[in-house]
Amino acid sequence: MVDLERDLQLLRRDVVVPDTPDIADEVARRMAARAPAAKRARLSPRAALALAVLAALVLAAGAVAAIPDARHAVLRALGLEGVTVERVATQPHAPVAHTLRIGQPVSLERAAREVSFRPLVPRAVGNPDRVAVSFEAAGGELSLVYAPGRGLPRSRFTGVGLLVGELRGDLNPDLLKKAVGPGGRIRTLAIRGHRAIWIAGAPHELFYANAHGGAGVTKARLAGNVLLVQRGNVLVRIEGEMKLKEARRIAGSLRPSASG
Secondary structure, eight states: OHHHHHHHHHHHHHOOOOOOOOOHHHHHHHHHHHSOHHHHTTOOHHHHHHHHHHHHHHHHHHHHHHSTTHHHHHHHHTTOOSEEEEEOSSOOOOOOOSSOOOOEEOOHHHHHHHSSSOOEEETTTOSOSEEEEEOSSTTOEEEEEEOSBTTBOOOTTTSSSEEEEEEEGGGSTTOEEEEEOTTEEEEEEEETTEEEEEEEESOEEEEEEOTTSOSSEEEEEEEOSEEEEEETTEEEEEEESOOHHHHHHHHHTEEEOTTO
16 A cells, blocks of 8 residues: 555656546436435435545556556556656666767668658757667667757767657557656646657656567666657657757657658
8 A cells, every 4th residue: 555655646746637527426427327216315416426536546546556557557648659757766876878879870861761750850950960770679769969059058968969869659668768766857748739748857767678579778878858759659759958948849840851
């Protein structure tokens, strides 16, 4: 029960739930309609409402207890594929990447031919200064690198101004794992109708699981502020020294590459 209470508290803090209609009256009406005629008169609206609330709490608790990590399931249910976000009790201590391991440098035109999706380019910051492709992920992973400048300060975690990563989330369930400590903030939101998660505050850990079915982690590093956006079957990861307003502007300007 202690673990369940902790998970529920984490869910309450991290997940922004949209407004939902008041269903208590409808639940109470249906429960009363199904009650035997002899007992229906003794079931007051207050009692029916109490039973409905109790039933909802039992179902919610059962759902959390039945899933190994309910926080992962909730974040996946929001529409993001290819990433798992987890709260951890201690601040992460992964190494800072001195050299980005993002694959082989290629042109954007060649990248569009090699990956199994159409690249998305953030028009708000123009064409990238460098493009790389890695095949640690099924379908390939595309990285767009922007040099510091033009309003993009150098990140102490990547050494660049902006790093945009793209991969097929549907082909890589839980490939990326993010561990967010007590100093980090997690917010769910929508960018032009697309599901997104914003992670900011203290640095968090970024892990790459083995994309080929093996156990273990292929690489890990500390990461700064990140916006994760689901665009169809493509998971887009935008990392940089930026506030949410700027991250939203960049994500909102994502457009299919003319080279695709």
